[in-house]
Structure formats: C-alpha cells, structure tokens
Amino acid sequence: MLKFRRRSHFFLSCLLVASLISVTNLAAQDGKTLFNNNCASCHKMDQNLTGPALMGVHDRWGDDKMLHMWVKNWPQAVATGNAYAVKMKDWAPSAMTVFSALSDAEVDAILKYIKEWVPAVAKPPVVGDPATAPNKDNSLLFGIVTLVMAVVALLLLGVNSSLRKLADDKDGIRSLEPLPFWKQKKYLALASVLFFVLSGVYLSKGAVESGRSKNYQPVQPIYYSHKVHAGVNQINCLYCHGGAQESKHSNIPSVNVCMNCHLAINEYKGEPLYAEDGTEIDGTNEIKKLYEYAGFTPGTVWDPSKAKPIEWVRIHNLPDHVYFNHAQHVKAGKVNCQTCHGEIQNMGEVYQYSDLSMGWCINCHRETKVQFYDSTKGEGNKFYSIYEKFHNDLKSGKMDSVTVESIGGTECQKCHY
C-alpha cells in the first residue's frame, strides 16, 4: 500500500516543491495557481486581509500599465507620482512584497483570474447528504446472521444425532452415553492450542505496537483546521512551518505568524466545521481564542509583546534515541509533506497519519530513489556527485536507479547517535 502511494506522490511532490522554490520555472499560465502561490497569503478577493481585497482592482486603478508596474515593483509605481499608487503606499498593516520575478504574461494571467472570479454561492448543508453521512457499518448485521446460522447448524447437528440414536435404538444397537464435547480430549487440546496461539498473537502485536500512536488525534487548545488553511485557502505549508526547510524541527508557527493574516481575518465564513465527534465548530469563536493568546482586541493596534504562546499538544513523537531531520527530507530529499503526514490539507484537527515505526522509515529508505544531479536537465543534487561508481554504473546500465539504501540510508548511525 505504502509503495503505491509513494510512487503516485513522487511526481506530484517534485512538481510542488519546484513550484515553491521558483515560480518562474512554472510555465503554465494558470492564473489561479499563480494567484494562490503568490498573492493568496496576503490577499482575498472580497475581503481586506494583510493586503486589500482584489475584486475590482482593475476599476480602481483604471490604468492597466500602472497596475502591472505596481505588482512587479510598487516603489517604482509610487515614484511615477500616480495618485492611487501614492495612496496605496501607506496601506496598513504592511507594505507589499516586490514581485519582480513575475513576467507580464503571468501578471496578466493573475489579473484575468481576478477579473473572472465570482464569489462562490454558499451551498446550504444538505440534510442526509449521502456523501457526508458516516459509512454504515454492516458488521453487526453479518454477526447476527452468522450467529443465527450457527444456532441453526447446532440444532441440525443435535437433531441429526438424536435421529441417529433413535434409529440405533430401533435397530437394537446399544450406544454409549456420549461424552459432552467440553469433556473430550481433542476439543480441549484444540481449545488450549487456540488460546495460546491467539493470546501469543495479541501479546506480540501489542508489544510491537506499544509506544506507537498512529491515528493519535488530541483535542488542541484551538480548533485549528488544516483543511481551511492549507486546503481551501491554499496557504503553502512552509509559510507557517518554514523551519522544515532549515532545521531538524518543522516548527509550529509563533503567534505573530498567525496574526500576519488574522489581524484582518476576524471571522470565519467558510463551510461549516465539524469536530471529530460531530459537534459543529464556530470558526469565528476559534479566531477569538487566538486573539486571547495574542492579546489583541479587534479594531485596536496590536501590541505583539502582549502575546502568549499557545500550548499545542504534540502529536508526532519520536523516541529520544532517534534523530530525525526535516530539512534532510524536505529540502535535500524533496519529499512532499503529505508522504508522511497524510492528506493534511483535508484534515480538520490533525491526527498522526503514519505509525512512525522504524520499519516504516526503513521501507521508504529502501524504495526512494536518490536524486543524482543530471547536468542535461539541471536537476538533482550536486552533493551526490561523489558517488562516482554509482554514476558510472547508472550510465553503463548496471544499475537502473540508486536508492537511499544503496548510499547507506539504512545504516544505524544515520538516525541513531
């Protein structure tokens, strides 16, 4: 199972990370993607965020050339003395990033997307929607049927033996009083073997599983939905968890990172949110909880020094004797977040997707291919150029790929020191 999922994600992950690192590499003139990658963390269409709402931006500017200049290099636009540019220069809370890397065609694509954007009509929740209804569990029904069948079978067996006894009696054959089956040796032996085998299986399974916490989904101090942030709003994972590129830890964002956006976003207007137990979550109320931690009253100027850290419950725990480094996987290995954390963009509250067992790690290291530098494509990591022998073997066709394992990725001291 793991195998299939990883293969399917491999290409995707390459694409995604590539898009992260350099927008210009992305040839597609897809306005929506460009918007989500570049603009969405500060702008919304219909609402002021860190930046102003963009719906109707064409009309406000009037001058398309000026607008282009503003997007690509706003100080230059201000310098021309354009009245609207001068006015927008002092937009609070923060100045805009300069997007000099965007081509004119790309800006056009974004602007076109903005122009054509229509607000989604909020769908009223459909009662009894088959898609959202929980999956029916049929095992109870099957159980009852099995039980009934077993009783019938037993009854039939009983009838059978009674009839035989009657027939024997009739024939004058005296039969011994039969031993009840729970006193028969073969049944006892069978039962005890079964008992030991089953308890052995369960014990060893329990022992192997002990200390693992797959599917662990604690209640967090704030109902933070990755679905809303990473899924619906397409906020890049690294916007909040930037440490994953640099450090062994993928850091949990500090309050000031949350407030970058939530200074402006103070209510939740998306689709209704449901907690794991089915209760509805009031998104706006959760944002208010954030404000309590941040020491912020909407409508006032925020003083970041008043903020208190949020005590999140840690989900992914590794034993102390394991060294895991996010940067190695995210930056050097270009592994997609979802490979280990699951479809995080579809999770409400996060749960532990993988069991984080050593076997799980090793499996991936056995199968993942190392990205040797390919000078013709300009792809891959130059670090691996020291593996000359493997390079030659690849060229001569002796090997078809080099896995993490072949360069020592399953050795003890890669993770235990």
Place this chain on the structure above:
Amino acid sequence: MNNIWQSFGSLKQSEKHLETVENEFQEDLVAEQDNLGILDAKAPRRDFLKYLGFSTAAATIAASCEMPVKKSIPFANKPDNVIPGVANYFATTFTQDGDVQSVVAKVRDGRPIKIEGNDLSPLTKGSTSARAQASVLDLYDTARLRYPAQIKEGQLSEIPTFESADKAIGAAMAAAAGKAVVILTNTITSPSTKQLVTEFLSKQPAGSRHVTYDAVSYSGLIEANALSYGQKAIPSYHFDNAKVVVSLGADFLGTWLSPVEFAKQYAKGRKIDEKKIGLSKHYQFESILSMTGANADERFTHKPSEAGKVAISLLNAINGAGVAVTDAKLKAGIEKAAKDLKAAAGAALVVSGSNDVNVQVVVNAINEALGANGKTINWAVTSNYRQGIDADMTQLVADMNAGTIGTLLIAGANPAYDYVAADKFVSGLSKVGLTVSFNTRLDETTEKCKFVIPDHHYLESWGDASAKSGYFSFIQPTIYPLFRTRQWQDSLLRWMGGVVTVAAKTVADSTAAAAPAAKSNNDYLAYLKAYWIAKLGSQGAWDQALRDGVINPETMPVGGATHSAGATAAAVAALAAAPAGGAWEVQLYEKVSIGAGSQATNPWLQELPDPITKATWDNYAVVSAAAAKQLLNIDVTDNGDLDSYEVNPGKPVIKIAVNGKEILLPAIIVPGTQTNTIGIALGYGRSEKAGIAAKGAGQNAFKLSTLAGANVSLAGINAKVEKTGDTYEIAQNQVHGSYEGRVEVVRETSLATFAMHPTMFKHERDKLAEEYAPKTEDYRNEGSLYDPRLNDRPGMKWGMSIDLNSCTGCGACVVACNAENNIPVVGKTEVLRGHDMHWMRIDRYYVTKAGANPDDLSDVVFMPMLCQHCDNAPCENVCPVAATNHSSEGLNQMTYNRCIGTRYCANNCPYKVRRFNWADYTGADSFKDNQVGHVSDITLEMNDELTRMVLNPDVTVRSRGVIEKCSFCVQRLQAGKLEAKKQNRTVVDGEIKVACQQACPSEAIVFGDSNDKKSAIAGMRDHNPLRLYYALEQVHVLPNVNYLAKVRNTDEMMMAEQKPKAHAEAEHS
C-alpha cells in the same frame, strides 16, 4: 633496545600487573560473585524466575498505560535570527586569571552548549584550552550565587533588589568616607574596565587605588623587564621563529602565560617534512616532570634552589665562561644547550618560569646575547596576560591590617585561598569598613566579605579584552542572565552616580583619537559601546567588531627594546649568593586542567586526567623513583614493592613541612622527577561552598608558597618530609586499559636514527605486506579472509591522522569531546573502579633505555587513543545483537538502543576504547531510583535540571547497561553533509571538523574524507609515508585512524648503523 612503558609494573612485568591485565573486566556477574554455583548464589534460579515474572507483568502493565501527553510550545513572537533546532554562533571571549582566548559560543535554542575557538584570532587561531572548553559548564553550575546578599559569618542573607543592595552599600561606603577605597582584582585585560576603574577611583579619597593580584604571580618577570628593558610589561614571544628553545622550568605548553598561543607556535617547528627532515630543538631544565618537559627533546633536572645557578651557568656558557655546576649530567646539558643556542643565534629563545627578578634579569641577558630581542622576543607588541605586582599586594595587606582601608571591592581575586599570607589577608579583611565581593560563587574570600553582588558568567556578560597591545577581543552575552546577578562594572557605574564621560583620548592606542567624547548613562553596555564607538568611529564598525569578535593589526609588528645590561651583574651576584637548599625541596606547580584553582569547581576539569600522572580529582606529592626508595621504602625495580604500590589505588601518605606549615599528601612516583624534589599541584583543596566538585578534591598547597624578597616563590627550598603510616586512594585511569604487552602501539625514535634509517617505520609495514600478501603486496585486501569488495565503497570514507610529534598532551581534545558528546562525569569512586567514561584518552608512555634507571627518561610520548573505526573491526563480529556494525562511510557505528550490554565488544577491542555504562550516570533511564546508591554526588549534580542545560540535543544521552565509544562526532558529519546538500554542492574538505580536532592547539589531528584524494587527510597519508603507521596493524583490523611516529630531536643513535632490513627485527624486541 628502548623500553616503552606506561607503568612500572608494565616495565617490570610484575605478577600483580599481569594479573590485573588478565582480569581487565573485574566485575563478575551477580551469580558468579560468591563462587557458590548458580543455585546457591545470591541471585539463584528462583530469583531469576521471580524477576522474569515480575518484569513481564510490569512490561504488560506499562504497555497498557497511556502515553504521556507532551506539549509543543512555540514562541509568542519568534525572533528573526532564531530557528528552533538550528544553532547560532556568537563570538565572545573567554577570560580567566588574565588568560584571553577569543572563542565562539554555540547557542542552541537559547542555551550556550559548546565553546569553539575563534578562527579570526591570529593568536589562538581557532584553538582553545581545556579550561576554555570546560567553561560552558561553569555557566550552569548549581553553586553559582543567585542573588545579591549580605554575608554574616559565612551565611548569605538575600537582599531582595539591587536597589536596596546599592542603598545599603552606599550607606556603608559613606560611613567609611575619608578612608581609601581599593579595588582588588586579578589581571584585568579589558581596556574599558580599566578606564572605568580609573574614573571610579578618581572620585574617591586619596590613597584609593586599584591593586592587581595574580594567584600565580609573574611579577618577577615584569620587574626584571623594567630593569633590563625599561618596560614594566611582558613582551610577545615567537616560539615559531625559534629553532632552539630552552625553557628553564617554564611550562609554556601547559600553564605558562598563554599556553594555547605558544603551543600553536611551537607545533610549527615540530612538524616534520619528510622530504627535508628537520626539527626545532627544545631543551628543558626543571625540577619536576612538567608537560612541557615531557615534550622536550632533551631534559635535565635540577633542584628548585639551583634555578639561579642554572641560569647563570647558561649565561656563562654562552659567553664562553666555565659552567660551575657540580652535577656532571646537568653541566653537560647546559653546555650543549648553550652551544646549540649560540649556533642558532637570532632564532633562539630562552624562557624561565621563575618569579625571581634576578633569574629573569639573567634570562634577559641570555636572550640579549642570543639576539632574541626583536626576533623571538617582540617588544613592539606587549602582552597583558599578567599584570600583578606582588609588592602592591603586600602593601595592601599591610594597609588593611593597619586599618587605613575604608572600602575593599574584590573582583575575580581570591586571596583568602591563594595568597602567600592568606591568614594575614583574612585578618586584614575584618579591619576594613566595607568589603564587597563581586565573585560568582561563595569562594573563600567572598565568604569573609560583608556583601556580595554576584557577577555574570562571561557568557552572560558584555565586555572587551586585550590580550596584547593592539589586539582586542570582545565579549557579548549568549544567554539572558540565569540568576539575579549583575556585572561588576555595572555596579561600579551605579555607585559612581551620574553620567560618565567617555573620552577617546584616554585610550593610549586609540585609532580614532579625534573622535568626539561620547556620553553614557550608568550602564556598562552603554559605557562599553560609547567607548568603542568613540574609538572605532561608527556604530557599523562596532557591530562588525562584535560580529567578528576581534580587532587585530593586519600583521604583527615586530621590534626590539633597548637592553641595558646594568642590572645583570647585580642579579648574577645575588643569585650566586642564594642559599643552598636542604635535603628535600618542594616545587609547587599548576596542572593543565586546574591551574591556580579558579576552575577547580568544574567537574569536567577535575575528571580530566593529569597529562603525566593520569590522576583525577586530587593533588598529591610527586616524587622520583629514587626518592621513593629513600623516603617510602618502595623499590620500583622490586616486583613485590611495586605491586603493593602500583596495583592498589591507596598511595602512602607523606607529611611535608615548609616554613612550619604542614601538608599531608599521598605520594605518586613519577620517573624523571629530580631526586630531592617533591612536586605539589596548586589549585586543589577549595572550599566545598564554592562548588560541589571541589569537595574533597586534594589539599591547598598555596600555603607552602613563600615570600622570597618581594616576590612570591613557588619553591620551598628547605622542606621536612616524613612518611606516615596512612594511605590515601588516588584515582588514576591509565592503569585500566592494557595492550596485553603490545608496546608497538606507539612508535618513536630519535632524529639522528630516523635520518640514518628513514624507512625504519615503513619497513615494518612493508614486512607485513610481504608476509601476508605475497601475491599482490596489498596487505589490506589479500591479508583478509573477507571479500575485498566489502572495502570498495563509493562515497565518503572518514579518516583521521594523529601526529605524535605535534601532540603535547594538553587534554583540550578530551574536554571538547566530553562537551560535544554528552559524556557523563562519573566521580572519583567510579574512576577508581575503572568506570571512567571518556571516549578519548591520551596515553602517556615513558621511554627509557633497556636496563636504565627509570628516572633517566629518554622520552615521553603522548598518544591520543580513541575508537580507531576499524574496517575489519573485531568488536563488530562478536556482538550477539549486531548493535555495533560498520557504515559505508567507514564508521564503526554504535547503536545504543540495540545494545544489551554483554561487553563482548569491549573485551575484543585491542585498543580498549569501549566504555560501559555501569550505572545510570545520566539519569536517562525512566525509573527514578536507578541512581540512588550507585552514582557519586558529582554525577547527581551533573544531572541537575540546571546542569543538564549543557547537554548537546543532537546526541543521545546514554542509559545504564550499554556500551559507548567515539563516534567520530557523527552528528557533525551528518550536519555537514546536510548543509552541503541544502546548498546543492559537495562537502568542502575541512568544513567538517570533529570536536577534538577543532580544539587541538597544536593541530595534531587531521580529519576528513580519505576517499577524496585532494583532502588534507589523504595528503597527510601521502606525504608522510615514512612515519605513517596504524596502531597494531599486524592484527589486521584495518583502522581508519593512522598515527605519525614521534621523532625527537636528539643525536642519540638508537640502532646500529646497519642496512634497514636487518635492524628492523631488533626494533621493539
């Protein structure tokens, strides 16, 4: 021919010694301890079953328990430059007792955890001493004072705020108004602090002054320079320019002035270019075997009372006059040294460790005769390392006792412990109106003051330091102060009151004399900043200076000073008339680790074995083998005597009296000590209140120092010594491991022999190839049972080269390794049992001629020994659970979580480098009472929440019952490779340094990827084929660590002048 030995037992192959070698792992299993068989043993079969049942049940219950909920708490506002899990590095400066070392502090998640040298400093060039390495642990010492306090009879009563403390002290100062205010410090190298002290004192009554006092005084040297050169200062020395160095008792590689700087310079002359074989020559004249003496090419001993005579004789010999020394060997030595010095005139240097003005004046005259002035002695740049003048202190103590001192402020100095007349100082203290200590801990002096305003640790402080004129180094905080402490400069500023004007022109060597005067309020940071901005010209320059940590002239100016010979004659006359010594003389000395004792509370330093005696946690009386026979009735040539002395840790205690002051110390026999001399280390016997590590560690030997003229002398020339019946246990760690008699692990020869037979070491290796690889001459592959393809691994292959010629034995690497790898401190009781945990040790070998008196040492060799990361490792084959195995990068990996503690690997390691965690030294096990009764107090102290902040989060803290050993700092290798991957490039040779290599002042250790043919490590092996050897290569374990044989610069021929082939058999027979 030559004997190479570690202990007298190994020299003599005594019975007990062989027995201990046999039983290296002395502890038996519990069941075997009482020899009753498995059923009747203390823990018989039934107990075993009980434990088995209990543990199964416990495991079941434990497994069914819920996992603890852990919190993940991010910052409220993340600082820009902090990424959790990524270390930041801040340049700062380690200053202690006048030592200045520019360092870089590694700060991980807000905690400084490791000290490295600052590469930008041209003096230390990125290296550090053992003490600088250990200083980070002092920051987290539980004995640090945590608040300002009033002290009554040694008891602290807390003062709630600094304001109320300032008020109380202000009132007391006012009460003592009119009387002199004295600031007593040890050497201050900070120019801004000096200016501040001057400004502070200018507002005080007449007679107020700053007294500089150094525990180990150099005032003889400073005053002699005033007489000879007209400068009351210490010049810079250039050991790197000296072809011949003569040291008269100066331990310049270990403790004298600036050992790190000198070791760096000295090592230059000790490297051998095999194409042009040559070495600098080092003579040492001394009374006890110092670390520097151990490194000398030729070494001669004399009584401490003869130090003057030796100096005069050397001067006479250089001037062509006769040498008037009775000892024939010493006489020949002086003549030989003089001859070599003269031949190397202009590239010769003589230094002396004496604190006698006359001796130093004579040494100045010698250097003048050799043309050293302006060449190896540089007066254009003077050193600030020590500035104390003993007469000033004598005057102060007299004034205190006379009651003319109103206020005494003490920073850094601890005279109640280390002053020659400590009792007089203490009695004087009570006569001073107000005494305030700024010390960081409740030391012997602070205890007797009236107030203490505890100072920051240097890693919490702001500051500057000037090691030499024109060379500046900066101190910046690396952590928010842990406790309610305040920098003492801040206190001075508060007490001065008002705004202080910092005038640039008061700085003698200001680069911006015209800069306007800047103003600062009463806070030292502002003062310091104003001081430096005035000097440097801009905020930007100040920021840059803090970032780099240093400001230096581009090249070091070199120049001489005018020498006046006027004082020489008088000095010679005074020395000639010096009294002769008695039957026994005492020489006090500093240990490399503890020094004068200011860091004696540091557990890493206490557990660092002395380079010569390999003893930890104590000081003792060092005596020669000859003296042992005479004094202790121990004949080291007699096996019976030897066994009772050497195998038992209990050493005979002797009573030593100098000037009516007595001290009781155990005796340790060190060959090469002068027969009539007893050596005692300073710095021990500190008060327990200053730190728990000092508890029970040795005796205070400062009380045996004497005033000779105006200066303190560390030589007691008329001592009474007697044997007591007692014994005292000394924890020495070299007796633990053994090579089963394979002394060829260390290789050394003389320069003359090596020049005659350059292939003498290579021949040994060639012979192996001939014998075991007749077909291909490829000893590595053909000599093995294993498939040679196993060795053919692409990628990296880590390797290390250790040059025995450069290693001075200073131990900086050992402490660096402790800090980097979370190595536990086990305490004296555990070291006694052979449970020391150091991953790296420096073996010390004595070399004597066969049959010679053990006191006649030919050489001493230091050999750093660590896991050799064998490619064909014997430990790996015997592990039943494959907890230790080989990596594709040539590392011998140790997986703690897989280890079950059979210790088979340790038994099978020919190098004895594997360490077993006998107890839960680190508190890593989850059961609470694991440590009680099993570990020493100091180990518990190291497990305090505060002390644990020093742990490196990238290295596992090992639990009880597992083996551990050197990992080649695998966490650094992994981090270095990752950094390269992140930057999309290959690893650059030299960017990954292991901890021991980085700390080493003499660059004896080279480390890198040996598969990279252009790397330094590959070059080291290619360019030194003649000295290259692998320890115990004949056992074919294929180590990844190689050594370069030691060659000492003597003309002694160690083998007959035969063809290389035949003599090799004779070698190491």
